[in-house]
Amino acid sequence: MTTTEIHDRLKARFGDDVGPLSEPKIDAFAVVTRERIVEVCTFLRDEPGLELDFLEDLTALDWPKNNQIEVVYHLLSYRHRHSIVLKVQLDRAAPSISTVEGVWKTANWFEREVYDLFGVTFAGHPDLRRIMLPDDWIGHPLRKDYQETGGYHGFSNVRENPLVELKRLDDVRRAEAAKAAGGVDGPAKA
Amino acid sequence: MTARTMDAGTGDVTLFHTSQLDKLINMARENSLWYLLFGLACCGIELMQFGGPRADVMRFGAIPRASPRQADFMIVAGTLTYKMAERAKLLYDQMPEPKYVISMGSCSNCGGLFQLGYSVCKGVDKVIPVDVYVPGCPPRPEALTEGLIRLQELIRSEPWATKRRPAKGSAA
Numbered sequence A: 001m002t003t004t005e006i007h008d009r010l011k012a013r014f015g016d017d018v019g020p021l022s023e024p025k026i027d028a029f030a031v032v033t034r035e036r037i038v039e040v041c042t043f044l045r046d047e048p049g050l051e052l053d054f055l056e057d058l059t060a061l062d063w064p065k066n067n068q069i070e071v072v073y074h075l076l077s078y079r080h081r082h083s084i085v086l087k088v089q090l091d092r093a094a095p096s097i098s099t100v101e102g103v104w105k106t107a108n109w110f111e112r113e114v115y116d117l118f119g120v121t122f123a124g125h126p127d128l129r130r131i132m133l134p135d136d137w138i139g140h141p142l143r144k145d146y147q148e149t150g151g152y153h154g155f156s157n158v159r160e161n162p163l164v165e166l167k168r169l170d171d172v173r174r175a176e177a178a179k180a181a182g183g184v185d186g187p188a189k190a
Numbered sequence B: 001m002t003a004r005t006m007d008a009g010t011g012d013v014t015l016f017h018t019s020q021l022d023k024l025i026n027m028a029r030e031n032s033l034w035y036l037l038f039g040l041a042c043c044g045i046e047l048m049q050f051g052g053p054r055a056d057v058m059r060f061g062a063i064p065r066a067s068p069r070q071a072d073f074m075i076v077a078g079t080l081t082y083k084m085a086e087r088a089k090l091l092y093d094q095m096p097e098p099k100y101v102i103s104m105g106s107c108s109n110c111g112g113l114f115q116l117g118y119s120v121c122k123g124v125d126k127v128i129p130v131d132v133y134v135p136g137c138p139p140r141p142e143a144l145t146e147g148l149i150r151l152q153e154l155i156r157s158e159p160w161a162t163k164r165r166p167a168k169g170s171a172a
Ligand code: SF4
Pocket: B041, B042, B043, B044, B077, B078, B079, B104, B105, B106, B107, B108, B112, B113, B136, B137, B138, B139
């Protein structure tokens, strides 16, 4: 089944809650409303003929200008060899969405990752903790406006530039050479 | 010759013997350096080659240990994140004195190409003191072998009796 056919069946079932399919790209996507994402996913997984049994990827995008965070679902069917991409647009200030962990188990870690790096909360997630960064990390680094806090637990996040130090030593040496050439009063002053 | 000097009863005798003992002990130490496996990223793969049949560091007496308590030195091989840096410090603290650290590859030397990353520690020497830096991305096993030989040289020239480290080894 082509992506367009999958999209047609989604449209027939959910109407306006599923947006139009984007123009043909590598992965054409449809925007789904935030409230019905779990329903749509369950439908896509269970409906005979669709059976998108594999959540390939779940990730997010940050759009500060539109004040949006988009959560992206890449779905694939092993049985029918077809796929579709869904997107949900969330408010950037307080992004929150229902978890699809009950639909595909693999969503558990994906959602933790999105929570860790984008700060999207997944309502109903059984174990929403950071997955990669330490638990006491401040901020969500893949947000476009993320600012580093300056090190972690006392480890500096600054690396001295060795070239600067070499230049300093060079300057010292040059000054000494100039002084030695300058006259006899050099060492006496020092 | 030693005995005759001893008979003469000069103060030099003790000095003479101490220096020999140093050499003896250091010879034993430098030829049985056991290293703690601490492969973190792509450099870790090269670290495995270092222990494999082609580079064969066991001919220098270096044996990989999986426990810090049996290790003489630690090879930090790869990208050190802040999260891992704390573990690295913990492992280092568990090693018995005297202990050494080889920093392998650009990443653990200075952060390498991930230096600008938010989660990457800018060099393992921010966390624990480093004795030998091996440059490269990744260093070949030959380069790391040279690093080991440099470490052996360091140990050979060390006055064993006075070898001490500050209790808190943090450079940060
Ligand atoms: S120095 Fe290069 S090879 Fe080694 S861990 Fe870093 S990126 Fe990988």
